Structures are given as C-alpha cells and as structure tokens.
Amino acid sequence: MEILETPFVKRFISFCLEGYQRGWHERNGGNFSYRMNDEEVAMVKDKLVYNEDWKEIGTEVPTLAEEYFLVKCTGAYMMNMGSDPKHCLGIIQVDKTGTKYRILFGMEDGRRPTSELPAHLMNLAVVKERTNGKYRVVYHCHPATIIALTFVLPLDAKTWSHYFWEMMTECPIIFPAGIGVVPWMVPGQKEIAVATSELMKKYDVAIWAHHGIFVTGEDFDSTWGLIDCVEKSAQILVKVLAMGGIKQTITNDNFRELEKPFGIKINPEFLD
Numbered sequence: 001m002e003i004l005e006t007p008f009v010k011r012f013i014s015f016c017l018e019g020y021q022r023g024w025h026e027r028n029g030g031n032f033s034y035r036m037n038d039e040e041v042a043m044v045k046d047k048l049v050y051n052e053d054w055k056e057i058g059t060e061v062p063t064l065a066e067e068y069f070l071v072k073c074t075g076a077y078m079m080n081m082g083s084d085p086k087h088c089l090g091i092i093q094v095d096k097t098g099t100k101y102r103i104l105f106g107m108e109d110g111r112r113p114t115s116e117l118p119a120h121l122m123n124l125a126v127v128k129e130r131t132n133g134k135y136r137v138v139y140h141c142h143p144a145t146i147i148a149l150t151f152v153l154p155l156d157a158k159t160w161s162h163y164f165w166e167m168m169t170e171c172p173i174i175f176p177a178g179i180g181v182v183p184w185m186v187p188g189q190k191e192i193a194v195a196t197s198e199l200m201k202k203y204d205v206a207i208w209a210h211h212g213i214f215v216t217g218e219d220f221d222s223t224w225g226l227i228d229c230v231e232k233s234a235q236i237l238v239k240v241l242a243m244g245g246i247k248q249t250i251t252n253d254n255f256r257e258l259e260k261p262f263g264i265k266i267n268p269e270f271l272d
C-alpha cells in the first residue's frame with residue numbers, strides 16, 4: 001500500500017490540518033508524533049528505505065527500541081501537511097539502544113524530525129508504560145487562550161486542574177487526573193523533555209508556560225477530543241474571568257458525585 005494512502009497517515013494529516021484551522025499552528029508552531037502498531041508497520045514495510053544513517057535522539061528511550069513512528073518535520077508548517085506531506089512528515093525508527101533514530105520515509109531533501117523529538121519520544125515511552133501499550137499519540141500545539149492563561153494563573157497543577165474541571169461538567173470525566181504544568185523552559189532540549197515526561201507519568205495534559213501544551217491519548221480521536229475540551233475550557237475561563245470572575249460553580253462534592261456514574265476517579269489531591 002502507498003504510505004500516503006494508509007488510514008493512519010491520512011488521519012495524521014487531517015489532524016494537523018484541523019489544528020491549523022483552529023489557529024494552533026502559526027508558522028512552524030507545534031508538532032505531532034504517532035507510535036505505529038504492528039499492522040501499520042507491516043502495511044508499509046516494503047515501501048520503507050533502510051539506508052539512512054542513525055542519528056542521536058538527544059535522550060534515551062530504551063522501552064521504544066526498534067519501534068516505528070510517524071512524526072512532523074522540524075520547521076514544517078502544519079498548513080502544508082496535506083499539500084506537501086513528503087517535506088512535512090516522515091516515518092522514523094528507534095534503534096536497539098533507544099538512543100538513535102533513522103529516517104525510513106518522507107523528510108525529503110534533508111528534512112529532519114521535529115526539534116521536540118526528545119519530548120515526543122520520552123512522552124510516548126512514559127505513556128506506553130503507564131497504559132500498558134495503549135497510548136500511541138502525542139500532540140503539541142500553541143493555542144492562544146491556553147497560552148494567555150499562563151500569564152495570569154499560578155503555574156501549579158492544582159490551580160489549573162480545578163479551574164479547567166470547573167468550566168465544563170465533562171472536563172473532569174475527560175481528564176480526571178488533571179493537568180500538569182511545566183514552568184518556562186528552553187524548548188527542544190532534553191531538560192524540558194524530562195520535565196514533561198515526568199508529568200505524563202500522571203497526566204494526559206501538560207501545559208508549557210508561555211509556550212503551549214502537550215496532550216497524549218490512545219488514538220487520534222481521543223487525543224483530538226482532549227485538546228479540544230481543554231482549549232474550550234480555557235476559552236470559557238477567560239470569559240468568566242473577564243465577566244468579573246466565578247460567582248457560582250461545580251463544588252468539590254459535585255465532582256465526587258460524578259465518580260460512580262461515570263466510573264472514574266477524580267484526582268483527590270486537587271479536591272478540597
């Protein structure tokens with residue numbers, strides 16, 4: 001099967017274009033990665049070219065050894081993902097040691113994986129372990145409302161989780177563990193990758209102060225649904241704050257009432 005015709009590549013591209021339409025990907029902002037499953041690897045294996053050199057990832061991901069990933073290129077504009085995919089995305093494989101990668105498809109004319117590859121792979125490794133292999137998607141984008149709130153809200157997980165749960169009843173059901181927050185750090189480095197992956201041991205959502213957000217999920221739809229809800233919650237919060245602040249809300253006991261009917265456990269650290 002032609003690689004660009006496979007359902008997972010088509011869905012990867014449509015996801016990126018939807019993010020662009022939402023205004024979350026100015027210029028080359030944001031990046032995306034997907035850990036392919038065995039059937040997807042088998043589907044494209046005879047079209048992959050195994051003659052590129054191994055390159056340093058810049059971190060270690062031993063639990064992802066020899067796995068295959070679809071990732072955005074550094075500098076690529078999400079806007080162009082549909083019209084020029086061979087310069088905007090590629091398939092890479094991690095080596096046996098989990099310290100190197102090689103390009104097997106796409107990333108033409110010297111393109112390279114996203115500068116946030118260390119963060120993507122470390123997050124994918126952590127959530128693979130946390131969910132016994134279920135989670136395969138990591139998405140990073142720059143939504144204006146979420147970024148704006150990082151200038152106003154205290155940068156701690158309890159504040160963000162509680163506010164974002166309060167803004168829509170469905171939010172604590174969709175991200176019951178809450179939201180982690182990484183303080184401002186230099187992007188594209190191992191340090192920010194380590195800090196984010198520490199949060200991903202507990203949360204599906206990590207805010208990067210004054211920069212953007214990382215979300216993770218089992219598949220494309222659930223990851224999209226998550227970022228869509230978090231950004232909507234941010235928009236409601238900004239409106240509420242602009243209208244003079246919260247006058248009545250969902251109480252901590254109300255949150256606890258959701259647990260049984262929806263079969264969830266809302267992170268008790270963030271409930272008073």
Ligand code: 13P
Pocket residue numbers: 028029030031072073074075076113114115116187188
């Ligand atoms: P890349 O173009 O390298 O993916 O970087 C975009 C970005 O958002 C960095 O945080």
Ligand code: ZN
Pocket residue numbers: 029030140141142187211212
């Ligand atoms: Zn970014």
